[in-house]
Amino acid sequence: GKAICTTQGGLTRSMEYDAAGRVIRLTSENGSHTTFRYDVLDRLIQETGFDGRTQRYHHDLTGKLIRSEDEGLVTHWHYDEADRLTHRTVKGETAERWQYDERGWLTDISHISEGHRVAVHYRYDEKGRLTGERQTVHHPQTEALLWQHETRHAYNAQGLANRC
Template identity: 70%
Template sequence: SELPSATEDATGSRKQMTWSRYGQLLTLTDCSGYQTRYEYNRFGQVTALHREEGLSQYRAYDERGRLVSQQDAAGHETRYEYSVAGDLTAVIHPDGSKQTISYDAAGHPVSTTEGGLTRQMEYDAAGRVTRLVNENGAGTTFTYDLLDRLVQETGFDGRTQRYHYSPTGQLIRSEDENLITLWHYDASDRLAYRTVNDEEAERWQYNERGWLTGVSHLCDGHRVTVQYEYDKQGRMNCERQTVQHPGTGELLWQHATRHDYPEGLATRTPPDNLPPVEWLTYGSGYIAGLKLGDVPLVDFTRDRLHRETQRTSGAYEQNTLYSATGQLLSHTFSDPVLNREYGYNDNGQLVHIRGVHQEEDYRYDGAGRLISARHNDL
């Protein structure tokens, strides 16, 4: 087989794969020996995905190969319906709520309805969206030139924005009410600087390889610049911030942060006049700890999905718990007064946060939009 059985990166992190005789990925074993397994139907579509921590996801398809349902690791099912033409016409969420989509004769979606609220779209003869009406009945209109470029947009709030382009297609002028922005480019078509109402806003600089080496702007007349340096592999190894005198250009302040790449990972950062900050990693870069010089600052513990489950720093401790679908369920701390619990509805929306001395509740409308947030002190 021409398919790889293992890959190894510059850090020595190794992943192993097994394949079916049809070239389908069956298992992927990561650097820690944790495995993800895949199952397929006879048409080669993924029907199941099994991850560590006993988490599995399932998918089902109709006779035309269209996805008709998917079930997450918590057993919540989302179903899909289609028209005879194959267009997605409905999505039924785990809580039973339904989103419906309508199309015009050309196959463009013209309306989406959910929870009794409808969003509408209109198109021109070229199939471009010319008007969008949101669930509140407010509209946004779009105008294009002959090359399909957006030249004007009038938003829900009535504000109009206009865009102008060069003969080669570059944005050279944008207008937003009373703000006029001009965009300027160098000989290599890279953005060089921009002005807002005839005053310079930002300036960009590049090296001979085209890599960004500096971004600057004026603040109270002072030139404030962030400069970047790179190694031969194109990795940024230094970031320097400077402030210059508005009249003489004299350097008034600077601070540099350097980056080292032992074994290919950016895990060591020596700031100016400070001990180096070192990130301790494993595998493909998962963070296991942080040191300042020789002093350990933070240690991280992770589960079999490499998610952070515990963070310790001296006497401080933070524990994190997740749901079967990966949502944050709780934070517990060495100081219990900081503890938090999080709750969700069947659609995965956050509905409450509970603490020792306070609680917050959230409500959503039928379209999934946040409509209220309530805070109570206990």
């Protein structure tokens, strides 16, 4: 394959590509590497990381990721009728959830982290541009708000972001 190297501050990282232009190997600054394998339809089916752990990916007939395995831990990926990712389950429990508005725009992502429900809510203007993000952390039993942060986005007359 073809290798591309980048050096910054005396440290070199490289990416190796196969004949189809897919990344098949990443080598870090310390010489450790991650390798990638693909099926005949160009879908990623296996990743072996710097730490030696192997993740495997399984797709349905339309190409959607439906199952992944990380050293025996199985994750199932679920979609709605519009083929939008709605949630993923680990050990039968919902680990992460995605929600959309009537236009199909992503409005909410939530997951459990260290026992707390963490959520991000997105707002858009009439042109579909992101105008705000609100991140929250809630207590797992009481649902009391423990932390919140909000970011607003605005755009100039040319449609370019001018404040984040």
